[in-house]
Amino acid sequence: MIRHLSSLIMDNVSNVKSFVLLGFNDTMNFRVPLFIITLLHYCVILFFNISLVLLIVLDESLHEPMYIFLSSFCINALYGSTGFYPKFLSDLLSSFHHISYEGCMLQAFIMYSFSSCDLSILAVMAFDRYLAICRPLHYHSFMTMRRLSQLVCLSWLTPFCIFSINIPITSRVKLCGINIQRVLCPDWLIVKLACPEVKSNLTLIVYIFHGFFIIWIYTHLIKTCMRSSEDRVKFMQTCVPHLTSLIIFLFVMVFQSIYGRFDSTDSSRIFQNLIAIELLTILPVMNPLIYGFKLTKIRNRILTSVYLNRK
Template identity: 65%
Template sequence: MDNVSVIGIFILSGLNETVNYRITIFSLTLLYYCMILFFNISIIMIVILDQNLHEPMYILLCSFCFNGLYGTTGFYPKLLLDLLSSSQQISYEGCLLQAFVMYSFACCELSILAVMAYDRYLAICRPLHYNSVMTKRRLSQLICFSWLTPFCIFSINIVLTSRLNLCGSKIPKLFCVNWVIVKLTCPGTDTVSSNIFSYAIIIIYVCHGLFTIWTYMHMIRTCVRSKVDRVKFIQTCVPHLVSLVTFLVVIVFDLMYLRFGSTDLPQSIQNFIAIEFLLIPPVMNPLIYGFKLTKIRNRILGLINFERK
């Protein structure tokens, strides 16, 4: 049986059918990545530089945009290099690192969305207790929870994967995915612990989703009784709800296809399904929050008017 140390390089075969369009795809990908950087960094800088935006909701939004930068930086630079290269290879260590970034990014996104839902729940359902509960210390704890929990969980997951014996090196995707690496294990290799841990992770983040649903049930029930709360809900919760639904749809669709989907689909469609969560949310989130949240929208319009003068 081959030892894992023999597999030093993985081959990413997701670009095999794009030989004649590499330059076009490279140009569009570079432009799109620059848009992601610009939109997310703009929101982050606006929140950091404006003292009026140093409130829990906007600080959580800042963390949300940081995560968008983190996840896309783990994917787009490598993709751009692969588009300019004749062979798409990645080292064993680099593949594990990229798998870690992809999974931790996705779960950080869910954790931050859950914390943002909790913040809106306090603001709408318990407004008199909001300032006493959502203190700077509590906010720091929640942000640390939303980042450190996925990092710790997937560090263990990647360590378990690194101990498996692999007999293959071809990954039929644009980037490394832990589940695909596990499928490359040699016949007879014990993957029970890795599989159990993977299902435990799914349960943990399903609980995140159930918690978020619970907060929205309470918020909607409160808003039905109060016109003021309805206005607050529309102004601050609709962007969050759109981000949440969009991300859940693309993630669930990707996970279902990854485990149960057909490999008979054209490679381009498979690639699009695989990178939806890296295409849509990183651009859509800063745009939605930038245009929907009044304080940020006013700040952006103020900067635009200042530049015109």
């Protein structure tokens, strides 16, 4: 059936209407256990992130910039996860794994805007910690509710504007194939189907700019914290969770970029798919756990809620 679809669409490669997701071919023998594990993982992501957002919204003592940025972080995790898991779960139960051209473009947009938003929010959170530790006297006068709203909007709108340009450019290239060797539609794989193959450095420029900005921020933070024991305590309490999330994010993104650039057909398709979706499996679960256990106010609020429920 897939071969028949391929022959029909390949008759007019410049007008591709849908893609075949070949990444599911190796999951047919264990798709039911994989469906159950994935569904449980998705439920855990929803539970952790929604709980943290509700906790921050409902507790007035947490209505501070750092926690509002954290809630934005969790909302982005929900956004990215919802752009992938429902489609992935339905495909696991189906014997025909295809996705429309429009659906593929939408999924590529969600995946890349999700990862870029994560980095933008991390950059804004680093800037917030820089002001709180290095410029404490000016922090409250600068970080007003209006300025806070502007920073949250900036962390979301910048990636969306960039990818609103990037995706239409990708959608205009002539394609010479419909087979995607993954379980999702990453933008770089769609570009690889172009004839001739095109390259886009816009996304890379965005990541590099954010990366240098965060490095510059933390250079100043570490220099400042070395001078005072009080600042060192503040750094350990509020910056370590952020720094941990940043290291995990950068490790995953660098590994994905290197592997994607030197993609080898010798490695198993299962391993290739794990690499492709690791950002969506690790970060949405790790970040709520890291911040939930490390940030004192959130940890105490969670423990208090658990204690009251037991009583």
